[in-house]
Amino acid sequence: xxxxxxxxxxxxxxxxxxxxxxxxxxxxxxxxxxxxxxxxxxxxxxxxxxxxxxxxxxxxxxxxxxxxxxxxxxxxxxxxxxxxxxxxxxxxxxxxxxxxxxxxxxxxxxxxxxxxxxxxxxxxxxxxxxxxxxxxxxxxxxxxxxxxxxxxxxxxxxxxxxxxxxxxxxxxxxxxxxxxxxxxxxxxxxxxxxxxxxxxxxxxxxxxxxxxxxxxxxxxxxxxxxxxxxxxxxxxxxxxxxxxxxxxxxxxxxxxxxxxxxxxxxxxxxxxxxxxxxxxxxxxxxxxxxxxxxxxxxxxxxxxxxxxxxxxxxxxxxxxxxxxxxxx
Numbered sequence: 001x002x003x004x005x006x007x008x009x010x011x012x013x014x015x016x017x018x019x020x021x022x023x024x025x026x027x028x029x030x031x032x033x034x035x036x037x038x039x040x041x042x043x044x045x046x047x048x049x050x051x052x053x054x055x056x057x058x059x060x061x062x063x064x065x066x067x068x069x070x071x072x073x074x075x076x077x078x079x080x081x082x083x084x085x086x087x088x089x090x091x092x093x094x095x096x097x098x099x100x101x102x103x104x105x106x107x108x109x110x111x112x113x114x115x116x117x118x119x120x121x122x123x124x125x126x127x128x129x130x131x132x133x134x135x136x137x138x139x140x141x142x143x144x145x146x147x148x149x150x151x152x153x154x155x156x157x158x159x160x161x162x163x164x165x166x167x168x169x170x171x172x173x174x175x176x177x178x179x180x181x182x183x184x185x186x187x188x189x190x191x192x193x194x195x196x197x198x199x200x201x202x203x204x205x206x207x208x209x210x211x212x213x214x215x216x217x218x219x220x221x222x223x224x225x226x227x228x229x230x231x232x233x234x235x236x237x238x239x240x241x242x243x244x245x246x247x248x249x250x251x252x253x254x255x256x257x258x259x260x261x262x263x264x265x266x267x268x269x270x271x272x273x274x275x276x277x278x279x280x281x282x283x284x285x286x287x288x289x290x291x292x293x294x295x296x297x298x299x300x301x302x303x304x305x306x307x308x309x310x311x312x313x314x315x316x317x318x319x320x321x322x323x324x325x326x327x328x
Contacts, residue, residue, distance in 0.1 A: 008073030010037025182320030183325030252291025
């Protein structure tokens with residue numbers, strides 16, 4: 001397999017995927033509408049700017065390049081916005097994936113790795129979360145990703161398009177060798193927010209509730225280095241290329257870190273005080289979300305290699321050298 005199409009490859013996780021594929025000698029084509037992505041993040045790949053929902057655009061790309069497989073990151077992903085504007089999320093995420101699968105079917109491309117989410121589970125019944133657990137999303141973002149997983153399942157049955165749906169938890173970190181990192185506007189992820197406070201771009205970090213049933217009272221989440229995530233996508237692609245069966249896989253460290261642990265680790269890494277204040281709980285925040293990554297280890301041969309300190313250290317290298325993100 002040589003030429004890989006990365007949809008959403010100018011985004012945060014997508015650009016790290018592109019960097020790994022290029023490093024491993026693949027030819028990479030990125031399609032991105034640059035709505036939230038950054039062209040500066042695309043290193044060593046061919047970029048075609050357009051929207052996945054435009055079937056003619058995708059037909060041109062699939063005709064121009066001998067695509068062997070697809071990795072699809074393209075999606076809107078703000079949970080809060082999905083609740084207030086669900087049609088925006090269904091109209092982009094589900095329709096975009098439908099358009100991509102149609103192009104794959106029409107051009108005989110039979111392998112896709114799909115960027116899914118832990119939000120497909122909703123409020124988990126137990127910890128750690130396993131792939132066979134109940135999927136009942138509590139927001140439209142998670143619901144759109146679950147709908148796409150269903151579409152993938154039926155496309156496998158009907159057209160023989162094999163898929164790996166990777167459900168991941170909290171991606172963080174940066175690729176300091178290539179010089180790419182996280183640049184969202186608005187920023188909603190904890191680690192970049194904490195590092196913005198370290199840079200003086202925020203006056204404090206808000207801790208939403210310190211009375212949860214956890215060791216220090218703050219929410220516990222499973223964080224995974226973005227480069228470990230990219231490695232999992234490549235292993236999933238190679239697994240499908242060898243004839244592996246379609247399926248869903250959790251990607252996480254299998255270890256949770258609390259909000260206070262994140263802030264304390266960031267203080268240690270940056271040497272900055274990072275003021276934090278406790279604020280009221282947010283509605284719908286589960287106390288603990290941790291993934292079982294046993295299936296990904298056993299089937300894909302994947303396990304994360306980087307811990308919390310390296311995640312924050314790499315993120316700090318990026319944010320401190322790019323305080324205003326890309327090209328500003």
